[in-house]
Amino acid sequence: MxxxxxxxxxxxxxxxxxxxxxxxxxxxxxxxxxxxxxxxxxxxxxxxxxxxxxxxxxxxxxxxxxxxxxxxxxxxxxxxxxxxxxxxxxxxxxxxxxxxxxxxxxxxxxxxxxxxxxxxxxxEEDILTMDIHEHTNETQTGYDREDAWQDVGKYGSSDTPSDLGGNQDHDDYDEMYINSDENIGIVDDTEGIGTATFDGHPEE
Structure with a gap:
């Protein structure tokens, strides 16, 4: 006291x-x-x-x-x-x-x-944390703005082949978006061999 x-x-x-x-x-x-x-x-x-x-x-x-x-x-x-x-x-x-x-x-x-x-x-930090490692978990890759643009870009844009630059060959205008040739669901090309068709394209 x-x-x-x-x-x-x-x-x-x-x-x-x-x-x-x-x-x-x-x-x-x-x-x-x-x-x-x-x-x-x-x-x-x-x-x-x-x-x-x-x-x-x-x-x-x-x-x-x-x-x-x-x-x-x-x-x-x-x-x-x-x-x-x-x-x-x-x-x-x-x-x-x-x-x-x-x-x-x-x-x-x-x-x-x-x-x-x-x-x-x-x-807002009740949902968005300051730690960047908490934006992804062990079972799923985070859906970021690049993924959002790819989903929208599949429906077409005003870009032409000259806008993308580089030595990129596109079969049609549906592939005219950033990283349209990236592997979906696999990391390396060899991982998709087991699920590929006879012409080398992945099975749908």
Whole structure:
């Protein structure tokens, strides 16, 4: 159980950090207002790279500051309620060393490590993951935009043989799409020998 002197000490730390965050957010807001332009029509996109980076960094810092302010407010409420310095999961006292390092801590070290990392990610990542290896599985190759274009290209396009280039011979215009000669269902030509007809074409 923390003494009144210790509670006052940590409360002062929280108030000081809260003031720093308010000052930081105000200064960042002034920067964004100072660097706005009415129109980017006459600017090359590369010229706006630094300004865009600074604005995105400012936005990220503001989001981090908002999260930290929320944690500070929760810690201040815990001081008023008499639950500050007590792990909200197991009810044991949080070590002073941990509170000195993280005054907003509301869990002991053991439960904080087991809590895992909660990322604030876009909602679309519930379906689309950041890991490229998870887009394919062990049983099926992913259907990508190249496959989509091939399916559409089979019905014809405005391309002519000269548009494709190279030394490609096409029997008819139904084959006038990218990689129309690639093997479907096999990786190497020798894999299709067992299922080929007498003239070398794969069985339908």
């Amino acid at each position: 923390l003494t009144s002197e210790q509670l006052t000490h940590f409360k002062n730390q929280l108030v000081e950090r809260q003031s720093e965050l308010f000052t930081l957010m105000e200064s960042e807001g002034e920067y964004s207002r100072r660097n706005q332009e009415l129109s980017n029509y006459d600017n090359h996109p590369a010229d706006m790279g630094t300004e865009m980076y600074d604005l995105e960094r400012e936005q990220a810092l503001s989001q981090h500051a908002e999260v930290e302010l929320k944690e500070i407010n929760e810690a201040m409420s815990a001081i008023e309620e008499g639950t500050y310095g007590i792990c909200r999961r197991c009810g044991t006292d949080i070590p002073l060393e941990r509170l000195e390092a993280i005054p907003t801590a509301d869990q002991c070290l053991e439960h904080a490590n087991n809590a895992g990392f909660v990322a604030y990610r876009p909602v």
